[in-house]
């Protein structure tokens with residue numbers, strides 16, 4: 036029997052990329068899965084693809100009522116909730132403080148933080164009563180941008196550093212019933228979207244030319260992981276048998292950015 040057999044997981048932003056890989060991995064591990072997804076097309080596609088195995092709620096993570104609706108639908112379908120995964124996110128496409136128009140910063144900041152940070156807090160709040168009943172856990176998708184500059188512009192980097200703080204604060208506040216941890220993937224080819232406020236809502240990371248080659252050349256492990264390659268640590272953190280004493284922790288899965296050789300050629 037798999038570690039996730041008879042467990043119920045709710046994932047935000049599971050319509051593509053990291054979230055969809057997590058959905059597929061948790062189903063393969065024997066879990067039942069609920070989803071909160073903004074895109075109506077992706078929500079419909081998930082229903083067609085996975086049928087009754089998955090409970091899909093179409094809605095916005097930045098809206099508390101939509102998070103509540105997703106928790107309720109998941110519990111109605113599968114009887115309980117063991118793990119909430121905050122994962123939906125948007126990107127600032129590396130717009131630096133030099134690039135950004137002063138007048139445009141405020142709207143861009145609010146839009147990005149409302150999804151990447153507020154969305155995680157609202158989801159955690161909406162899920163917490165059910166998670167207390169199961170002594171469950173919360174997992175947030177962070178990013179290499181939660182640790183280092185340069186994985187985005189200042190708005191995205193600040194949002195992912197904020198998520199690290201949220202993991203620690205919620206880990207403290209929700210103990211002893213609920214464990215709160217994070218996984219910080221490195222770059223991957225996904226549909227990660229830009230901001231309306233920057234006129235980049237239709238931009239997708241997977242259309243950036245040479246993205247995977249750039250990642251391969253940058254990281255010490257010299258390969259460009261797919262979303263599926265990052266799923267293992269989420270399964271570990273969702274499983275109390277394997278990570279029972281862990282809370283407030285973020286597992287770094289960025290291909291080794293923290294051990295980059297500062298002096299190429301030097302030993």
Ligand SMILES: NC(=O)c1ccc[n+]([C@@H]2O[C@H](COP(=O)([O-])OP(=O)(O)OC[C@H]3O[C@@H](n4cnc5c(N)ncnc54)[C@H](O)[C@@H]3O)[C@@H](O)[C@H]2O)c1
Nearest residue numbers: 048050051052053073095096123124178222223225226227
């Ligand atoms: N792609 C990368 O290089 C990378 C690297 C590190 C971390 N991440 C993080 O991974 C997470 C998943 O992103 P991804 O790369 O798989 O991109 P993705 O766009 O493929 O997946 C994100 C999903 O979230 C949905 N979504 C966006 N805004 C939403 C909202 N307001 N409410 C509900 N759903 C919403 C999108 O429709 C999409 O289906 C994000 O938190 C992102 O910051 C991505």
